[in-house]
Amino acid sequence: MQVIANLWGELLTVLTAVGTALPYILAYVALILLLMVVWSGVKRLLRPRHDYGSLKTVKFGDESAVASNTVASVISIVLIFVLWGAFTGSRLLPGFLHMPGPFQGTATFDYTLTGPDGATDDATVTVLVHPADVTTADPEVDPGTGIARNDSIAIGMFRSALLRVSDNDEITRDDGAEITAIDGSPIAPGGAVRTGFGHVLMTPKGTLNIAPSAGWQMEPIWLPPPEAVWSQAVTIARDGFRGASLWEHLGYSLFRVVVGFLLGALVGIPLGYAMGLSDWFRGWFDPIVEFMRPVPPLALIPLVIIWAGIGETGKIILLFLAALWIMAIAARSGVSGVRISKVHAAYSLGASKWQVMRHVIIPNSLPEIFTGARVAMGVCWGTVVAAELVAAQTGVGMMIMVASKFQNTDIVLMGVIVIGIVGFTIDLGIRWLERLMVPWKGKG
Amino acid sequence: MAGLHIENLSMRFDLPDGGSVQALKDVSIDLKPGELLSVLGPSGCGKTTLLNIVAGFLAPTEGRITLNGSRVTGPGPDRGMVFQQGALFEWMNVRENVGFGPRMKGMKAKPKREIVDHLLDVVGLRDFKEKAVYELSGGMQQRVALARCLANEPDVILMDEPLGALDALTREKMQGLVLKLWKETGKTIVLITHSVEEALLLGERLIVMAPRPGRIHKEYNLPFADMGVGRDLREVKKDPRFAETREEILSMIWNMEEEIMGSAGEPV
Ligand SMILES: Nc1ncnc2c1ncn2[C@@H]1O[C@H](COP(=O)(O)OP(=O)(O)O)[C@@H](O)[C@H]1O
Ligand SMILES: [Mg+2]
Numbered sequence: 001m002q003v004i005a006n007l008w009g010e011l012l013t014v015l016t017a018v019g020t021a022l023p024y025i026l027a028y029v030a031l032i033l034l035l036m037v038v039w040s041g042v043k044r045l046l047r048p049r050h051d052y053g054s055l056k057t058v059k060f061g062d063e064s065a066v067a068s069n070t071v072a073s074v075i076s077i078v079l080i081f082v083l084w085g086a087f088t089g090s091r092l093l094p095g096f097l098h099m100p101g102p103f104q105g106t107a108t109f110d111y112t113l114t115g116p117d118g119a120t121d122d123a124t125v126t127v128l129v130h131p132a133d134v135t136t137a138d139p140e141v142d143p144g145t146g147i148a149r150n151d152s153i154a155i156g157m158f159r160s161a162l163l164r165v166s167d168n169d170e171i172t173r174d175d176g177a178e179i180t181a182i183d184g185s186p187i188a189p190g191g192a193v194r195t196g197f198g199h200v201l202m203t204p205k206g207t208l209n210i211a212p213s214a215g216w217q218m219e220p221i222w223l224p225p226p227e228a229v230w231s232q233a234v235t236i237a238r239d240g241f242r243g244a245s246l247w248e249h250l251g252y253s254l255f256r257v258v259v260g261f262l263l264g265a266l267v268g269i270p271l272g273y274a275m276g277l278s279d280w281f282r283g284w285f286d287p288i289v290e291f292m293r294p295v296p297p298l299a300l301i302p303l304v305i306i307w308a309g310i311g312e313t314g315k316i317i318l319l320f321l322a323a324l325w326i327m328a329i330a331a332r333s334g335v336s337g338v339r340i341s342k343v344h345a346a347y348s349l350g351a352s353k354w355q356v357m358r359h360v361i362i363p364n365s366l367p368e369i370f371t372g373a374r375v376a377m378g379v380c381w382g383t384v385v386a387a388e389l390v391a392a393q394t395g396v397g398m399m400i401m402v403a404s405k406f407q408n409t410d411i412v413l414m415g416v417i418v419i420g421i422v423g424f425t426i427d428l429g430i431r432w433l434e435r436l437m438v439p440w441k442g443k444g
Numbered sequence: 445m446a447g448l449h450i451e452n453l454s455m456r457f458d459l460p461d462g463g464s465v466q467a468l469k470d471v472s473i474d475l476k477p478g479e480l481l482s483v484l485g486p487s488g489c490g491k492t493t494l495l496n497i498v499a500g501f502l503a504p505t506e507g508r509i510t511l512n513g514s515r516v517t518g519p520g521p522d523r524g525m526v527f528q529q530g531a532l533f534e535w536m537n538v539r540e541n542v543g544f545g546p547r548m549k550g551m552k553a554k555p556k557r558e559i560v561d562h563l564l565d566v567v568g569l570r571d572f573k574e575k576a577v578y579e580l581s582g583g584m585q586q587r588v589a590l591a592r593c594l595a596n597e598p599d600v601i602l603m604d605e606p607l608g609a610l611d612a613l614t615r616e617k618m619q620g621l622v623l624k625l626w627k628e629t630g631k632t633i634v635l636i637t638h639s640v641e642e643a644l645l646l647g648e649r650l651i652v653m654a655p656r657p658g659r660i661h662k663e664y665n666l667p668f669a670d671m672g673v674g675r676d677l678r679e680v681k682k683d684p685r686f687a688e689t690r691e692e693i694l695s696m697i698w699n700m701e702e703e704i705m706g707s708a709g710e711p712v
Contacts, residue, residue, distance in 0.1 A: 341531040344501050349545035349596050350521030359544070363535040440534035443578035 260319020272331025330372020334365025482647030490658025545596030
C-alpha cells in the first residue's frame, strides 16, 4: 500500500513537470506550424502548383506517400542549434539572439543598520560577479565611517553568497544590531528585496544572501555552449582522455561491436538455417531462442561481469549474445519465408538438395538477414555503450561516465553526439550494403 | 511405353484436427508424347494436387505415375514446371534465370549461352537479357518462366494457372505463345486453368474435374488448339462449336458449384 502511495506521489511529480513543460511544447508546435504555412506560401510564390497532390489529404497507412521535406529538416536542425546557443550565450550566435544572461561585473547596494538604541546608519556593499571558473579576491573598498561599514564580496556567476555585513560594523548582530532595509526598502528575516543586479534575501537568522540574477541562460556545468563542446572534441581528439585518444576510445567501442556482432552472426545465421530447415533443430533451440530474445542484453551485464570480468572478453561475450538471437531469428524466418514454388521450380530444373540450398534458400534469406543485421547492430551499439558506462577502462561509454563524475558536461555532450553520429553511420553503412547486395529486397 | 501415364491416383490429406480431405479419387489419365491437355475445374477440386503429384512434389496415397516407362518418385528435370507467379529467382537476372537448369547440370558456358539466347529470342525477350526480373511486367516474367522451363529440355511441361495473374490482353498474347511453343517444340503439356475459354483454346484434350472428392468428371477432344496455332485466337472463339462447348462446360461447372453451395448458392 505504501508503494502505491509512493508511486502516486511520483506520478504527480512527473505530471507537474509535464504541465510545466507543456506551454513550451505547445509554443514549439505552433512554431512548426507557422513555419510550415510560411514555407508553403513561399513555395507557391516561387512555383505555382500544377498537380492535384494537394487534394490528397488522407495519407494514412501508405508511408511512401509522405516524403521527408528537406527544408523542414534543415530548419529543425538549425533551430536546435539556435536554441542551444541562445540559452548558453554561445559566441557563435549574434548577441541579440541570446537569452538574458547572468549578471556579470560590479554592482552595489546599500543596507541600513539599526542599532539596539534605534540609531541607524547606511553602508554600501560592493558585489563583484565574475565567471565561475576563476577565483577572484573580494574587491578592496574603503570602510567609510559611521556605525555601519562598507563591505565587498566576489561571487561567481550563477552563484549566490551569504554575507554577514554587520560583522565589520561598530555594532554587530551579536550586539543586537539588525539590518532593516536594503536600498531603502525595508527587509525582515525571511524577506527579499529586488536590486539592480538581482535579489538580496535575508535568512531567518538575519544573514544577507546575495543572489545576482542568473538570467535565462544555462550554466555551462548544466549545458555548455556548442563551441565549448566542439573545442572539447578537438582537445580530446588531439590530447586524448584518460590515456587514450578519442579515436582510440571510439576504436575500442567499435572493435567490441564489430567482433561481437560478427561472432553472433557467424553462429546465429547457421543456427537460424538449421532451425528453419530441420524440425529437430527447431524444437531443440526454439525454447532457448524464444526465452533469450526478450531478455535485454543490458540485464546480462552483471552476469557477464561476474563470469568474465570487465575486460574485452566479457564485453564481446555480451555483444555476441546481443547479436546471436536476433541473427538466428532473422535467418530462421528468411529460410521459412521462401516461397515453396521457388523451391519446387529449382527441383524441377534438376537442382540437387545442396544446389537448392545454395542457389535458392540462402539468397532468398539474405533480405531478412540484412534486416536482422540492422537491428542487431543497433542493439549492439547501444549495449556496448551501456556496458562501458558500467565498467570499462576504455571506450566512449567509459569516457562520458568518467566525465560526468567530474561534471565535465561538455565532454559528456560531445560523447553523446559522437555516439549518435557513429550509430547513425553504422545504420547508413548497412543500408548501403543492403542496396548493393540485395537490390531485389521487397520486390519478390 | 512412351508418354505420361497417371493410373488410379488417389490423394488423401490428413488434417491436424484428425480429419482428412480426399483431394483426389481414382484419377487416371494417359497422355501420348506431344499432347496438349488442359485441366479445368472449380477451385479446390484437386488440380494443383494432381500437378504436384505428377511433378513429384507429393507422393500419392494410392496409384502410380510413369513417364516414358519409368516410375515417378520425385521431382526431376524431365518434368518442367511453370507456376502462376513468383517462382522466378529475383537474385538472378533474366539470363541467369533461363540458364538455371543447364547450370545445375554443369553445362559449359558456351552451349548454355546458345540455349539461353535462342530461347529468349523465341519468347521475344532478346533485349531484356541483363534485366532484373522484378523490373519486368507480369507477362514478361511468365515468358521468362516459360523459357527457363524449356531450357531444361523437359519431356513434359506442367503449368499451374500460368496466365492466371495476367490482364486480359497480355493473357491472350501469352495463350498464342503457349500454342506456338507447343507446336514448335512438340512437348507434352499439361495446363491447369480455371478459365473455360483458356481451357478450350489451349486444350487438344480437355478434362473437367469435379470436387469432393477431386475426380474426372468429363473429357473432351477439341479442335481449337490446332486451329489456333498461328492464327488470331479471336477468330477461333467465333467458331460456333466453340461457343457451344463453352456453354456446355459453363453450365456443368455451374451445377457443380450449386451442389457444393446448396441450392441457396447465389451467383456472385
Ligand atoms: N497440403 C495440404 N494439406 C491439407 N489439405 C490440402 C493440402 N493441399 C491441398 N489440400 C486440399 O485439397 C483440396 C484440393 O486442393 P488443390 O489441389 O489446391 O485445389 P485446386 O488447385 O483445384 O484449387 C482442397 O480441399 C485443399 O484444401
Ligand atoms: Mg490450384
